[in-house]
Amino acid sequence: MEPPVVTLTECSKRFGDRLALRKATLTVAPGETIVLLGPNGAGKSTLLRLVAGLLRPTAGSAQIAGVDATSAPRSLRAGIAYAGHRSQLYRGLTARENLELHAGLHGQRDLDITALLNQVGLGDRADEYIDGFSRGMLQRLALARATAHQPALLLLDEPASGLDADGRLLLDATLRAGLGTRTQLVASHDHELPERLGARAVHLNAGSLA
């Protein structure tokens, strides 16, 4: 049996007086897809940010491939993608420029950005500043950015918010394409998503894993 990609052990995170995540223990196997379900404020985003190494646990540990997530080396970070509530893009750049920057930082000089933008339905808006993009368009572009470097671990935080029907189909297709080959953690309010994907559902409530 292969070692888990993600291991949370008694992992807690406190912001001031508020305990956002309480002693969460979770392992995610390579190629496994998990859908995190729970109401607003349940701790889904905190859990994903801990796994991404963007937050340091207050207690316990968050590891990726056996390494502390906050000190993951560059080689490990190269295989991680995280798309959060915000698009993680530069508002003053065009869609193409944002993806060019991302590709450059990931050493993907040959990435076909036009094809990638066409894939998420933004081909005709490639050279527009994203300042004028709607929430759904930003989500599509964030999805393109997150999957551009073919990550081995994909972390998506409520990726369907703001997406129209076509956008949701695109998201489902992206997640389906990763089933079995990519480790995926998706925070969602869509209780049917685990069934649609054939994925494991994990419930969070008030910072605790059910």
Place this chain on the structure above:
Amino acid sequence: MIPAALAIARVKFVLELRRREVIFAMLLFIAATIVIVHFALSGDTGAGSRAAAGMLWAAVVFTAVLGLLRTFAAEQEEGALDALLLAPIDRAAIWIGAALAQFGFLVVVEIVAVPVWWVLFFQAGGPSIGTVVVALLLANIGIALVGTLAAALALGARTRDVLLPVLVLPLVIPIVLAGVTATYGAFGEEVGGLRPLGFLALYDLVFVVLAWGTSEHLLGD
């Protein structure tokens, strides 16, 4: 690391060219300061010229703080800093890229402000412009390095607009002292010469090493 730092600095310049949020405010501030001091000194060319020489350094530092307040503003709008932190690059590249941009902004501002300062105060002879330019360039490096480091420290604080000047100003006092000493020395009346310039270079070196070693932790959680 250098290509990543240059890519980040380039983005910041492109954004500044399009939005004109930082340099315009900095230019307005430094020009206003120079003009106000010019009128306050009433064109005095004796001790007033030397005061004006010192004033330039105070104006440069406060102008720099104005720019530093926006150091990571573009990264915070849509959370782009998260993407940079997760990119397979040395995290020092994020800090170096931001510092390069701040250095560039300061140089652009000084290219406009220093000639104005010179014309207003030193028509009848002033300090050696070569020494002043070298001192300013070395000081710009130090201010950009220290300021970006402080901006990273203040990043998570709710009161970062207040915290940043509180962190930066004490750290740049040695730069101002060395800059003023170099400028006075450049009048050709006092001993000083290369010593303050050497101090500025050493200060820059120390903060390069310090910031390099700490940027991994500063830019994380």
